[in-house]
Amino acid sequence: MERYEIKVLVPKKPTDHQIKKIQESFAEMPMEEILGGLYFAKNRWKAKDAGVLKVGRKSIIKKEVHSITAEQAQWRLKNWKMMIANYRRLGYSYPTISRIKKLLIDMSKKKSR
Numbered sequence: 001m002e003r004y005e006i007k008v009l010v011p012k013k014p015t016d017h018q019i020k021k022i023q024e025s026f027a028e029m030p031m032e033e034i035l036g037g038l039y040f041a042k043n044r045w046k047a048k049d050a051g052v053l054k055v056g057r058k059s060i061i062k063k064e065v066h067s068i069t070a071e072q073a074q075w076r077l078k079n080w081k082m083m084i085a086n087y088r089r090l091g092y093s094y095p096t097i098s099r100i101k102k103l104l105i106d107m108s109k110k111k112s113r
Contacts, residue, residue: 060096065103073107 006026014022025034068076076083080101087097 060092061099061103064100065107068104068107070108070110073104076104077101077108 065073084097087100092100
């Protein structure tokens with residue numbers, strides 16, 4: 001198998017561990033897969049830099065129920081139609097809203113124990 005050398009200029013000095021991981025990746029993976037991964041990472045970095053990267057569903061759910069008391073959870077469940085409208089306005093999908101409701105139900109039951 002022929003081997004080729006690629007020289008890359010980077011903004012700061014990589015660690016020995018980083019160099020080793022890059023070398024392993026290039027040795028084990030086909031070039032098309034590496035380029036596909038770099039394309040994905042570049043687009044993700046651009047979106048993050050522009051501030052338009054959407055956080056994942058788990059992060060959204062944690063943010064919504066992080067420091068809610070049992071009383072607050074009960075209030076949200078009593079006013080669920082209004083909460084759904086707010087969540088939809090924020091762009092949450094129905095599966096995400098359903099997961100939030102499930103956690104709110106669990107939280108509201110903690111007080112009654």
